[in-house]
Amino acid sequence: MAWTGDEQIVDGFVERAFLLPPTISESAIHGVYRTPLSGDTDRLVLVGHGGGNDDAHKHSGYIVAIAGLLAERNIASLSIDGPGHGDRATFRFEGHPGEIERAWASGGGTPGVVADWRAALDFIEAERGARPTGWWGVSMGTMMGVPVIANDDRIRIAVLGLMGIWQAIGPDLERLAPDVRCPLRFLVQWDDETIPRQTCFELFDRLGSTRKTLHANPGRHSGIPRFEFEASADYLSRHLR
Numbered sequence: 001m002a003w004t005g006d007e008q009i010v011d012g013f014v015e016r017a018f019l020l021p022p023t024i025s026e027s028a029i030h031g032v033y034r035t036p037l038s039g040d041t042d043r044l045v046l047v048g049h050g051g052g053n054d055d056a057h058k059h060s061g062y063i064v065a066i067a068g069l070l071a072e073r074n075i076a077s078l079s080i081d082g083p084g085h086g087d088r089a090t091f092r093f094e095g096h097p098g099e100i101e102r103a104w105a106s107g108g109g110t111p112g113v114v115a116d117w118r119a120a121l122d123f124i125e126a127e128r129g130a131r132p133t134g135w136w137g138v139s140m141g142t143m144m145g146v147p148v149i150a151n152d153d154r155i156r157i158a159v160l161g162l163m164g165i166w167q168a169i170g171p172d173l174e175r176l177a178p179d180v181r182c183p184l185r186f187l188v189q190w191d192d193e194t195i196p197r198q199t200c201f202e203l204f205d206r207l208g209s210t211r212k213t214l215h216a217n218p219g220r221h222s223g224i225p226r227f228e229f230e231a232s233a234d235y236l237s238r239h240l241r
Contacts, residue, residue, distance in 0.1 A: 011064055013037060013071035020123055023115035024108030030087035031080035031120050032058050033128075036071040040128055043240050045070055046117065046155070047079045048137025048144045049086075050162070052100040052194075053093045056140065057086025062229070066136055069233035075240070076128075077136075080120050082144055083107020100140065101168045110147045110172045117148045130154075134240045136232060138162040138187055138224070139195070143169050146203075150179035157239050159232040161187030162221060164199025165206070177206035185235050186214045187228060194221040 004017045013034050020029040035041060047070075049063050050056045057063075058079040067077045081088045084103025093099050107113060121133065135158040137145040142163035149155045158180070165174045186204045188197055197216075204214050217225055 009037070010034075011068050013068055015067075018120075018123065020119050023119050024112035025083065025106065025116075027083070027088045027090075027107060029080055029116050029120060030058070031078065031123075033076065033078050033124055034067045034071065035076045036074050038074065041074050041076045042131050043075045043134075044124070044131050045075055045077045045134045045136050045236055045240070046121065046148070047077045048135070048141030048148075049079065049082060050138065051082060051085060051103065051140030051143070054089075056093075057081050057089075059086070066229060066233065069230060070136075070236070073233055073237040075233075075237060078120060078124055080116060082140055083112060083116075085140075104143070104169060110169070110176075113144050114147050114151045117144065118152060121152070121154065132156055132240050134158060134236050135160070136236065139221070142203075143173070146173050146180055146207075147176050149182060150176040155182060156241075157182050157236060158184040159187070159236065160184055160207075161215075162189060162192065162195055162200070162224075163203060164195050164197075165202045166195055166199045170199075173203055174206060177203060178208040181208045181210075183211040183239060184209050184213075185232060186212060187224060187232070188214060188216040189221055189223055190216050190218045191223075192221045 007016045084106045139162040142160040
C-alpha cells in the first residue's frame with residue numbers, strides 16, 4: 001500500500017494518488033484522495049463514479065466537481081476506479097454499452113467491490129485517521145454504494161441515485177438494500193433513457209433507511225441539474241457528524 005506521488009493542487013483542492021494491492025480480483029486498486037486547500041479535515045466522503053463508458057473513472061469531470069464542492073465545505077473525499085474502469089480498464093466501452101456487467105464481473109462482482117472500497121477506506125484511515133464518513137455516488141456509484149454501505153457501518157450518510165433493481169446486478173441490490181439504514185438522499189432523472197425510473201423507485205422503496213428522500217428532476221440520465229449537485233454537498237455537510 002503506498003502513495004504514488006506528491007500532493008498536487010487541482011481545481012481548488014489538494015489531490016494525491018495511491019495504489020493498493022488487489023483484493024478479490026487480480027486488479028490493483030487505483031485511488032485518489034482529495035482535501036481542501038486549508039489542509040486535512042475531520043470528515044470524509046467516499047465518491048463513486050458512474051460506469052459503462054470510457055470517460056467513467058475517478059477523474060471524471062463531475063467526480064472532480066463533487067470533490068470541489070465537498071472541499072469548499074471542508075470535507076475530504078476519496079475515489080477509486082471501479083472494476084473495469086479507468087486505470088483498471090481491460091477493454092473499451094465505446095460501441096459496447098452492455099459491457100458494464102462484464103466489467104463488474106472482472107472485479108470479483110459485488111464481493112470484490114465491497115473488498116476494494118473497504119481496503120481503500122482502511123488505507124486512508126491508517127494514514128489520516130478515522131472520522132465521520134459518508135458516500136456520494138449515482139448510477140454505477142450506487143451499484144457500488146449499496147453493497148458497500150450495507151457491509152460497512154462506518155458510512156453514516158449517503159447520496160445515491162440513477163440506479164434501480166436492474167439487469168444482472170439487480171438481485172444483489174434487492175438483497176442488500178434493506179441493510180442500507182443510514183440517512184440518504186436519492187436522485188432520479190424522470191426521462192432517464194438508461195435506467196427505467198420505475199426500477200429506481202423500486203430500489204428506493206427497498207432501501208432500509210427510515211430517513212430518506214427522493215429528488216426527481218426532468219431530463220436524461222446524465223442531466224442532473226447543477227443545483228442538485230450543490231444541494232447534495234450541502235446535505236452531506238449538514239448531517240455528516
